[in-house]
Amino acid sequence: MKIGRNLRRATDDLLMVRCEIFREALSARMDSELGPLSEKDVDEHVASCLACQAWCDRTTALRRSLLVCVAPPVPDLTDTILANTPSPAPEKWGLRVALALVAIAQSGLALTQLLGMDTGMHAGHGGFTMSHLLNESAAWNLAVGVGLLWAALRPQAAAGQLPVLAGFVLVLTIVSADDLAGGNVTAGRLESHGFVVLGLALLYAVHRRHRDRLEPGPVTGDLLMTDNHISLRDRNPRATATADRPRRTTRPAGHHHAA
Amino acid sequence: MKPSRTNDAEITDWALSARRGDQAALEQFLRATQQDVWRFVANLAEPGLADDLTQETYLRALGSLRRFEGRCSARGWLLSIARRVVVDQVRAAQVRPRHSNEPDWQDAAERAHRPGKTRFEEGVVLGELVRALDADRREAFVLTQTLGLTYADAAEICDCPVGTIRSRVARAREDLITALQDAETPHRRLSAV
Numbered sequence: 154m155k156i157g158r159n160l161r162r163a164t165d166d167l168l169m170v171r172c173e174i175f176r177e178a179l180s181a182r183m184d185s186e187l188g189p190l191s192e193k194d195v196d197e198h199v200a201s202c203l204a205c206q207a208w209c210d211r212t213t214a215l216r217r218s219l220l221v222c223v224a225p226p227v228p229d230l231t232d233t234i235l236a237n238t239p240s241p242a243p244e245k246w247g248l249r250v251a252l253a254l255v256a257i258a259q260s261g262l263a264l265t266q267l268l269g270m271d272t273g274m275h276a277g278h279g280g281f282t283m284s285h286l287l288n289e290s291a292a293w294n295l296a297v298g299v300g301l302l303w304a305a306l307r308p309q310a311a312a313g314q315l316p317v318l319a320g321f322v323l324v325l326t327i328v329s330a331d332d333l334a335g336g337n338v339t340a341g342r343l344e345s346h347g348f349v350v351l352g353l354a355l356l357y358a359v360h361r362r363h364r365d366r367l368e369p370g371p372v373t374g375d376l377l378m379t380d381n382h383i384s385l386r387d388r389n390p391r392a393t394a395t396a397d398r399p400r401r402t403t404r405p406a407g408h409h410h411a412a
Numbered sequence: 413m414k415p416s417r418t419n420d421a422e423i424t425d426w427a428l429s430a431r432r433g434d435q436a437a438l439e440q441f442l443r444a445t446q447q448d449v450w451r452f453v454a455n456l457a458e459p460g461l462a463d464d465l466t467q468e469t470y471l472r473a474l475g476s477l478r479r480f481e482g483r484c485s486a487r488g489w490l491l492s493i494a495r496r497v498v499v500d501q502v503r504a505a506q507v508r509p510r511h512s513n514e515p516d517w518q519d520a521a522e523r524a525h526r527p528g529k530t531r532f533e534e535g536v537v538l539g540e541l542v543r544a545l546d547a548d549r550r551e552a553f554v555l556t557q558t559l560g561l562t563y564a565d566a567a568e569i570c571d572c573p574v575g576t577i578r579s580r581v582a583r584a585r586e587d588l589i590t591a592l593q594d595a596e597t598p599h600r601r602l603s604a605v
Contacts, residue, residue, distance in 0.1 A: 222535030
């Protein structure tokens with residue numbers, strides 16, 4: 154007997170659960186969304202369940218009331234909002250344009266060296282080894298030019314190039330000073346290094362500007378915007394309690410900075 | 413109640429232009445999204461706070477606009493910020509002493525059935541019933557029914573699966589019709605709601 158009673162209770166529970174899922178399906182259907190059950194199953198159940206039919210009628214009526222009732226007028230707050238929020242700083246193009254020009258000059262210089270024009274090197278006397286070394290150095294110079302151009306177009310690429318170019322300039326400065334003392338380099342050739350140095354300076358400036366403006370976003374940045382909000386604390390006392398609370402409560406992945 | 417809405421892609425474009433400092437795009441972005449934000453917060457919190465909460469939402473949004481990269485729709489991004497603003501406001505309100513203007517479900521439901529009410533009054537009453545819903549259900553209901561978003565968009569804003577939105581909307585409907593039904597038979601208590 155006991156078993157039988159338990160069974161009956163289980164069946165009742167099952168019926169409740171069943172109605173709930175059918176109502177979810179009806180609700181989704183009302184909104185033209187995909188429901189949890191097939192249309193056929195829903196129709197079959199509703200045809201045989203008076204409670205669900207009533208539910209369907211009532212929710213349909215509710216939906217209609219919501220559609221026809223007059224929504225409160227929405228005030229236009231555009232001017233107030235504009236007055237209260239500092240607009241984001243416009244992007245300054247000067248630095249990037251300058252970097253692009255330097256990059257083009259550097260690339261041009263490397264190309265003329267590759268094509269064997271006079272760039273202040275005495276290319277005539279070296280034989281095969283010297284000739285290859287010259288080509289190799291021209292290739293590196295061209296690579297620097299291409300890299301700088303890339304950074305001018307995509308400032309987020311600037312960060313990765315900084316250590317490479319800084320190392321290059323450091324070593325180049327030391328060997329240039331040595332060569333100049335030993336009379337192994339012409340002034341013209343040294344001047345051509347100016348573009349690399351200038352390029353490094355501009356690369357650093359572009360990197361800083363980019364970092365300050367955008368802070369390369371975390372992967373989920375678009376969804377987790379609120380942790381650096383400016384609070385209305387001064388004008389809006391309600392905000393005080395939350396403004397004092399540490400806001401870093403969201404997913405840890407939000408703090409990864411893609412370099 | 414679904415308003416004719418500006419294309420999501422267009423709104424996102426305006427947001428990205430505004431990020432680059434385009435003032436005209438910023439203004440268009442504000443005008444195109446404001447109604448949704450206002451109605452969203454007005455339905456989640458007390459309507460009297462809607463202006464303030466809308467402003468707070470934009471203050472936060474524009475403060476972090478530079479980190480918006482257009483990976484999701486700008487409208488959804490904005491509404492998820494509005495949602496956080498309301499959550500924060502509710503938390504702050506719990507710290508302060510309670511006000512007496514909490515929505516009264518029983519009272520509102522009874523007024524909903526008073527004969528001769530206007531559609532405006534009906535709207536006010538339904539609004540109060542919606543505000544009295546459980547927070548999760550209310551959120552899902554307002555996003556999909558009042559703002560007319562799809563379940564998928566609402567799921568993104570609430571950061572939950574689509575199926576959760578679906579069941580919350582169904583339960584919100586259940587709660588609302590139960591409240592209206594109970595008001596028709598005044599002797600029953602609303603404890604089941």
